Amino acid sequence: MSLAFLADYANSDDDSSEHKDIIGGNNISRSEDSNGGQGYCSDKEDVGHGKGWWRGLVCLVIGQNSQLQELASACMDRLCTGTGGAQAAVKPRYVRVLGDLHISLTRPFYLQRHQLSEFARELESSVGGMGPIAVGFGGLSTYTNEQQTRGFVAVDVDHGKESIRRVLDRVNLVVKKFGKRRFYRSPRFHASLLAVKLAGDREMSEIWGSGLANEQERIAQLVAVRIDTVECMLGASKYSVALDRTD
Incomplete structure (x- = not known):
């Protein structure tokens, strides 16, 4: 399935400290991740990759949402008790509620340090000021990462897909300019609520x-x-x- 890394790259979400640093334009700000860059990563080594390469991910921010948090809690209860349709209970230590909800717009990619600010400026130039998006959700799905080691329970986007697609098209242009893989051809836009550690050949289904x-x-x-x-x-x-x- 996708908030490390899935068929739509859902990854973890941790709080970060805000140190706003305007680096150019009216629409972009920067903050440092107090967790060493693990805001959207499942593992620490995903932040830096090899010699001077740094992991990147672009997403639409949903943020804190009480209704989605309640839904996540209900789903976690079902998974951990094996009730309400869940076939096999999962130990709580293998399930994590994802905090900073988002909709992924890229696969994870890697840039060299000198490219980071340039990428951010290109992104701001491409999508800044496009206008806000109204997004509605219409169902739950499960996903699994490419390594089959982590599963996700996600809420699917039902309304606002075309608006998201317009933003994605511009993000893809930036990603392509830096020689990275664009997002999936026919993505299923969603926000992951739970991450589940999978053991052996056990599947989310x-x-x-x-x-x-x-x-x-x-x-x-x-x-x-x-x-x-x-x-x-x-x-x-x-x-x-x-x-x-903004003016």
């Missing part, structure tokens, strides 16, 4: 079973969210680009 259908009433009550920020994690820094139009 085996763990979750038919539990997805049991939260439809809760999902139907979700209020659309307003997304006004594109965030780029580059090494230990986060660059936030405002979608709101």
